[in-house]
Amino acid sequence: MIRLAPIPAGLPATVPFVGPETLERQSGRPFAARLGANENGFGPSPRAVAAMQAAVGEVWKYGDPTSFDLTQALAAHHGVRPENIIVGEGIDGLLGLLVRLTVAPGDVVVTSDGAYPTFNFHVTGFGGALDKVPYHKDAEDPQALLDRARKTGARLVYLANPDNPMGSWHEGAVIEAMLDRMPADCLLVLDEAYAEFAPAGAIPTIAPDDPRVIRMRTFSKAYGMAGARVGYAIGHPDLIAAFDRVRNHFGMNRISQIGALAALADRDWLAQIVARVAAARDRIAALGAENQLTALPSATNFVALDTHRDGAFARRLVDALAGQGVFVRMPGVAPLNRCIRVSCAPGAELDILAEALPRALSAL
């Protein structure tokens, strides 16, 4: 009765992630600790909060379709030109546009088995052919990604550094060496959503006009503004300009543009957040250890806790924690899915985790 175009007609009706609100409605009660989506419960800069509250009264105006002020500020912050930056509705939105720009139906895209599902959703959604290589020692494997890309003639290679869902990372020099070995006509999609939490050495030095890579950044994690939907990409001006051919020009929320600008300027707050997140990582690791779960090293705002069992056990633990009012998630594929993934959060929420975790484990 409803006729879809061939590519969408062949897509599954599944949804990449179920949101915590849906789980809350199913269980009939709200989560006491929201530790599943790598949100940042320490929240945005008070200056960003104030700027957004002040901006609400002018929400009758469309946002600036060029995100001019924010783009200028981001360029200055990164020491690049505004032509190297495109602001969009979160990394998710930018990934979708990037795939649309670069992947024709049937083109191969290489990623890691267990890496970001939303990227895969976009690749499949535009008719691309996903080709996955396994993680190596709980980290994405640059050499395997490159080998596979060369073998398949891939258009894109996706790498998150630091990685989600394991929290692992590579030194910047590894990424730089990877770039030098990229096959011709293949673009590296370097997802740096968690970059602000990483040690300085994990961030590669890349010329902003390097045509072999596009870097993705976000205000959803360290800046604590997931619900505002602001991300940006840094890349070659020709690639950045191409986003204008397909993006929703008036898609940016005006309040979010203003909030992100204020958040970017508050470097003290960011430094405090990074320190609080590091302390929360340590506490989550300690809570894990008290319960025979081993924290993997993390350069992000979450910790993968190794259950030393299998995916079925981890799934039961995630469900048991939900039953205790704690929202966490877990990796989607073996062997990563022997872990549960716990987001960093303020002390009160980790107190709830501390009570819930032994109860959940003993109930299994």
Place this chain on the structure above:
Amino acid sequence: MIRLAPIPAGLPATVPFVGPETLERQSGRPFAARLGANENGFGPSPRAVAAMQAAVGEVWKYGDPTSFDLTQALAAHHGVRPENIIVGEGIDGLLGLLVRLTVAPGDVVVTSDGAYPTFNFHVTGFGGALDKVPYHKDAEDPQALLDRARKTGARLVYLANPDNPMGSWHEGAVIEAMLDRMPADCLLVLDEAYAEFAPAGAIPTIAPDDPRVIRMRTFSKAYGMAGARVGYAIGHPDLIAAFDRVRNHFGMNRISQIGALAALADRDWLAQIVARVAAARDRIAALGAENQLTALPSATNFVALDTHRDGAFARRLVDALAGQGVFVRMPGVAPLNRCIRVSCAPGAELDILAEALPRALSAL
């Protein structure tokens, strides 16, 4: 150096609309009256403002990917089921998703020459072939659209009712009759962005499960929340469900979801806005008449003022008004482009227009 997929590689680098902020930066001074984008300067409901300000502190959370509460409220408001409603990032975002879902490269899409350029941007952007019929007496022409759709085997026919940029409208019965004559396998995209301003008789009675049509609504116009980016579509559950295959599931701004819910509930405010907009339409018409410009009848929050000259004259008038600090726009094609398009606004902004218009005209 940068390799794009074939469809985006063939797209023009042009941008559908230049925003007022860009014009302000070019001229070096802000507009005194912002009357060009059919924004609603009367602003959102104070209850929506309060709800959004309260929501800012929780912007560290992603929005609910299902927009559950807003979808439920919209369904109740329209007397349809939640399965008939999809919430998205403005009508612009939803139009892009709809085209992606239904238009394969080369498929024909019929619209009116001079109708909404952003819809055309999406059609071209996904490789669709636009086929345009002329306006008839400054209104979109249902019979001509149908004839053309049948002749071309079109997948989509776009009609805005009320129309932008002319402000004209058809009776609901005309739209209902149009549906009964739709060719097989062709979907009517009924853009009702301005529906709240229209006389009741202009809104067709359509069964929510009618598979021949999808209706688009927005919080950007009557609800005064353009910068919040909230739109929704009403249609057959199978078509609505298909959006889940391609949409950015975590794309909705959390503050906007909460604001739209509060705005929808404040029916008194909406009624006041509709009355103030009607009064502003009358005042714009009177201002036009004082300056030998004839207001076209409008069922929207803007007025097309006929200059009785040509597009070149109207362009000079738009530019002269900008020089006087007044932002207005004009239709893009002849013969519509003999008009300028002035958005309804509070009295202070129309006072500025009243001063600027005779000066701008005398300068030509």
